[in-house]
Amino acid sequence: MRRGVIVLGLLVAVMIGGGVLTAGVGFELPTIQQTTNPAGSVFGATSSQALDFFLLVGFILFNVVGAGLTIAVIFWFLGRQVRLAKEMPTLEERREQEAEQLAEPSA
Numbered sequence: 001m002r003r004g005v006i007v008l009g010l011l012v013a014v015m016i017g018g019g020v021l022t023a024g025v026g027f028e029l030p031t032i033q034q035t036t037n038p039a040g041s042v043f044g045a046t047s048s049q050a051l052d053f054f055l056l057v058g059f060i061l062f063n064v065v066g067a068g069l070t071i072a073v074i075f076w077f078l079g080r081q082v083r084l085a086k087e088m089p090t091l092e093e094r095r096e097q098e099a100e101q102l103a104e105p106s107a
Contacts, residue, residue, distance in 0.1 A: 038046055
C-alpha cells in the first residue's frame with residue numbers, strides 16, 4: 001500500500017512539473033524556432049524538418065515500446081512454463097508412485 005502511494009505521488013509530481021514547464025510559468029525553456037528559410041540558423045528548423053524529426057522520434061518510441069512489450073510477453077510465457085515444469089513430478093517420483101501402485105494388492 002505504501003509503495004503504491006509513493007509511486008502515485010511521484011507520478012503526480014511529474015505531471016505537475018510537466019504542466020509547469022509547458023505552460024512557461026516562472027521561466028522560459030529554450031525551444032526550436034521554426035523558419036521557412038532552409039539556410040537559416042542551425043538552431044532553427046523548417047516546418048518539414050520539424051515534422052520529419054517528430055515522426056522519426058515517434059517511430060523510434062513506438063518500436064522501442066513494441067519490442068519491450070514483445071520481450072515482456074515472451075518472458076511471461078517462459079516463466080509460466082517454468083512454473084508448470086516445477087510442479088510436475090520428477091522421474092524418480094513417478095517411478096516411486098508406480099512401484100507403490102504395483103506393490104498394493106488390487107481388490
